[in-house]
Amino acid sequence: MVDADQTFVIVGGGLAGAKAAETLRAEGFTGRVILICDERDHPYERPPLSKGYLLGKEGRDSVFVHEPTWYANHDVELHLGQTVDAIDRAAKTVRFGEDGTVVRYDKLLLATGAEPRRLDIPGTDLAGVHHLRRLAHAERLKGVLAALGRDNGHLVIAGAGWIGLEVAAAAREYGAEVTVVEPGATPLHGVLGPELGQLFAELHREHGVRFRFGARLTEIVGQDGMVLAARTDDGEEQPAHDVLAAIGAAPRTALAEAAGLELADRAHGGGIVVDERLRTSDPDIYAAGDVAAFPHALFGTRMRVEHWANALNGGPAAARAMLGQEIVYDRVPYFFSDQYDLGMEYSGWAPPGSYDEVVIRGDAGKREFIAFWVKDHRVLAGMNVNVWDVTETVQRLIRSRAQVDTEALSNPHVPLGSLVP
Incomplete structure (x- = not known):
């Protein structure tokens, strides 16, 4: 039985963490709720970053999960711009912030998400190299695409996954020249296979996107700190004013690993191992969203799902499990995309x-x-x-x-x- 003396701590201020906090209050939890976010922005949703907001069709305020006043109104202690650097499972505490604040928890939810994979090639320190994961990234990239469109500039995108293709579509709508470099034979091969991947290649070609399939970037060439071109392992050099690395995301498991929690192997996408109730190898610690690797009985495998719906539904499921409710998290994976x-x-x-x-x-x-x-x-x-x-x-x-x-x-x-x- 949960009572008002308990403290639930949520690490990660994305959609999963914010919806978990909302669910705790909606389910009647009257104890202390602490939400710790390493970004300075209030919790927001990520799909608009590569869709409506990037295109300028949605305003900045539209991305946020709640109104800024919601957290205080629901007695959720929101700590923005604060990083959790340690979990002490024996003492049941987390330490966070520059001043090393320590708080005790009765239940802990890790919703630490994922981070963009980095290109391990020369030239990634140049000013025109970008990633897209956070709101600040989208704000910067939005200005870049507008400038490329005005000046007939070139954007090279490493990776033909969902982020790469959605940004390619946005860049073309701004008027920028776009080349996508992808080691696979078709876009989205790991998700859709070759049959449907080819359809997306044709869609983008019709809108003027150039593809370099079967190739990888080996170097980003620059001068005076600015990007000039991108070289590939097939000996080609693509003109570029900016480069976007869209080669996937890695689960943010360092905190869990340091705490000794069980992690999934790469074959299952990495992440923190949880059971069907989203409970980790420590019965008082849960994980949800991009970072959680959960068993799915329907598909007979453990999986880690990075998409919006998993955060939207996984955060509330974890919250209910933390409250002692009997839940089985087995949502059918779902995602959506808009391109042209x-x-x-x-x-x-x-x-x-x-x-x-x-x-x-x-x-x-x-x-x-x-x-x-x-x-x-x-x-x-x-x-x-x-x-x-x-x-x-x-x-x-x-x-x-x-x-x-x-x-x-x-x-x-x-x-x-x-x-x-």
């Missing part, structure tokens, strides 16, 4: 090699369709492209594990809901 006039939603988990075929329902040529990744006639994942209000049905189909007739699955005249038992 293409909007898409993806549900499920189907990495290359895990499926037999990709079934298309609709018109892929017009980019109005649903794609299904199928194994043994069971749907592992589905992606709707410019087709809306089907996510719930797609997720029900995935969760049912029912064998489906692939001809019916591909036929838009057969109601999708009729395939769900």
Whole structure:
């Protein structure tokens, strides 16, 4: 039983941490809630950083999870610009801030997120090399893209994942020249496989993006601290005024590792090992969001999910578990993307090699369709492209594990809901 004398500490002021704090209060917890964030901005959501806010279509205030006054109004002690540097599991304390403040916890939630992977090549110290993870990054990049558009400047992007492609789309809308360098054969290969990755390559080529597939950056060339070009391992040199490193993100596990918590191996994406209740190897410490590696019974594997919906749902699930509620965190992974006039939603988990075929329902040529990744006639994942209000049905189909007739699955005249038992 949770009482008013208890203290719950949340480390990490992203969406997962902020929603966990909100849920604690919504569920009636009257104890002390401490939320420690190493950024100076109030907790915010990350999708707009590469979408609406980067394009100038959404204002800065639109990214925040709560109004700034919400935290004081709900008696949440918010510490901005403060880094937690130690957890003492025996004493059940965390130490944070420049003055080494120590607070005791009854339950602790680690929502430390992930950080951009860095390019390990010469020239990354130049002024025109960028990453996109934080609000400050987006503010800077927004100005850069506008300037490149005005001056017909060149942006080279390392990586054709979601961030790389969304920034490429934004840069083209500003009018900048864009070259994407990607070691794989298609964009998004690790998520969508070659079948659907090619569709995104064609989309971007139609909008003037140049791709260098099968290549990696080896050096960023500069003069007087400014970027001039980017060299690749195939001997090419791409003109560049700015470079974006979009080669993925690494879970921020240093704090957990120093505390002796169990970590997942790289095959499962790294991260902090948690059980189905998002509890770590220490029963009083939980983890949620990008940093948590949780077991998913539906897919028969441990996974770490970096997307918005995982933070949105994982933070509240961890909060309820901290309150002693019986929860099982098994949400079907979900994410979305907007690029030019293409909007898409993806549900499920189907990495290359895990499926037999990709079934298309609709018109892929017009980019109005649903794609299904199928194994043994069971749907592992589905992606709707410019087709809306089907996510719930797609997720029900995935969760049912029912064998489906692939001809019916591909036929838009057969109601999708009729395939769900």
